[in-house]
Amino acid sequence: MATLRRPINATPPFDPSALVGRRIEELEEYAPETMEEMAQRLGLPVGQLIKLDANENPYGPTRRTMALLNGFSEFHRYPDAVSRRLREAIGEYLDVDPDRVVVGNGSDELIDLIMRLFRPSPLGGGIAQVIDCPPSFSMYAFYGISHDLRVRRVPRRDGFRLDLRAIEAMCARDPQPRLLFLASPNNPDGQLLTDAEFERLIELPVVMVLDEAYVEFANASRVSLTATYDNLIVLRTFSKWAGLAGLRVGYGVFPEALMPALWKLKSPYNVNVLAQAAALSTLEDLEEAQATVARIVAEREKLAAKLREFSFLRVIDSQANFLLCRVRGVSINTVRRAVEKRGIILRYYGGDMQDYVRITVGTAMQNESLLVALRSV
Numbered sequence: 469m470a471t472l473r474r475p476i477n478a479t480p481p482f483d484p485s486a487l488v489g490r491r492i493e494e495l496e497e498y499a500p501e502t503m504e505e506m507a508q509r510l511g512l513p514v515g516q517l518i519k520l521d522a523n524e525n526p527y528g529p530t531r532r533t534m535a536l537l538n539g540f541s542e543f544h545r546y547p548d549a550v551s552r553r554l555r556e557a558i559g560e561y562l563d564v565d566p567d568r569v570v571v572g573n574g575s576d577e578l579i580d581l582i583m584r585l586f587r588p589s590p591l592g593g594g595i596a597q598v599i600d601c602p603p604s605f606s607m608y609a610f611y612g613i614s615h616d617l618r619v620r621r622v623p624r625r626d627g628f629r630l631d632l633r634a635i636e637a638m639c640a641r642d643p644q645p646r647l648l649f650l651a652s653p654n655n656p657d658g659q660l661l662t663d664a665e666f667e668r669l670i671e672l673p674v675v676m677v678l679d680e681a682y683v684e685f686a687n688a689s690r691v692s693l694t695a696t697y698d699n700l701i702v703l704r705t706f707s708k709w710a711g712l713a714g715l716r717v718g719y720g721v722f723p724e725a726l727m728p729a730l731w732k733l734k735s736p737y738n739v740n741v742l743a744q745a746a747a748l749s750t751l752e753d754l755e756e757a758q759a760t761v762a763r764i765v766a767e768r769e770k771l772a773a774k775l776r777e778f779s780f781l782r783v784i785d786s787q788a789n790f791l792l793c794r795v796r797g798v799s800i801n802t803v804r805r806a807v808e809k810r811g812i813i814l815r816y817y818g819g820d821m822q823d824y825v826r827i828t829v830g831t832a833m834q835n836e837s838l839l840v841a842l843r844s845v
């Protein structure tokens with residue numbers, strides 16, 4: 469055994485925790501409650517919870533994918549480091565060149581990769597600023613801060629519309645290149661970026677990262693435009709429509725000129741064997757997955773119509789698998805207590821969004837349980 473030069477509890481010559489980069493002060497730990505914790509808080513068995521807070525797909529993976537996962541045995545092998553078969557299948561699915569596709573550990577990893585690709589280097593090059601248009605997906609600001617980029621917030625206007633003039637004015641005042649992150653449909657409101665908005669923004673000195681995590685529920689993808697615009701990146705995921713959130717598999721479709729740098733920078737073995745196999749299996753059996761998407765879309769429309777019958781809810785039209793509602797006339801805590809008593813978990817917010825609740829579209833039975841609970845408010 470090696471001899472210790474210092475006793476275990478000795479004070480180190482410096483305090484490592486004092487040397488942690490100061491950017492951390494701007495970040496918050498992300499540790500949402502687990503199902504078990506929720507069940508304990510509500511005093512209900514886990515099996516009685518109806519989880520409608522994270523935009524997950526209540527039907528899960530396709531039957532073929534489940535069978536493949538249940539019989540999987542290749543755990544001792546490293547995965548294909550560059551996801552060749554899966555990228556081929558994605559290329560076919562979207563009619564894009566697979567050589568312009570990078571697969572990641574959820575689309576979150578692609579957001580991180582894009583920031584790493586562009587963050588200024590001591591050797592030169594880089595984009596120093598990110599434009600974030602809140603309310604939107606919180607990971608854009610999170611990764612921006614964690615890569616020491618300056619996050620320029622351009623809050624959305626009434627109705628969650630983008631403040632195009634403010635973005636254009638920022639670019640006109642100081643035309644340095646920026647990364648512009650936009651989700652379409654946007655989380656939390658579920659609305660699409662319009663063609664007019666897209667056309668104005670793509671002409672600015674920005675690399676636009678268009679996050680289409682929910683686009684399968686909308687049928688309005690701009691992924692084919694990545695072959696036309698050198699400043700457009702589209703992100704997609706298997707988490708929502710394909711029911712694979714827990715396996716973490718997303719991807720980006722990039723302009724060709726960025727590919728050599730991306731291949732060098734991507735973490736090796738970033739997508740595990742199960743995730744690659746499950747995503748591939750989903751694409752090989754599209755019919756079932758697409759039938760599930762159609763079911764969720766039909767349920768969304770039914771649920772939206774029913775929610776509109778409640779005088780205390782204002783429901784925003786959504787093209788995603790969730791519905792954002794503004795609560796008025798009663799306190800949001802009253803609504804929360806009424807639904808949680810029945811084990812129904814929804815997504816609540818703070819700050820400017822404290823009157824809003826986001827509801828993931830569940831199965832017909834789950835949605836019905838929600839409506840029953842809301843009738844008790």
Ligand SMILES: Cc1ncc(COP(=O)(O)O)c(C=O)c1O
Pocket residue numbers: 522523573574575576577605651654655679681704705706707713716717718
């Ligand atoms: C807009 C948006 N993008 C990306 C993600 C994350 O996707 P993934 O599970 O592929 O990391 C989410 C998840 O909630 C999201 O709402």
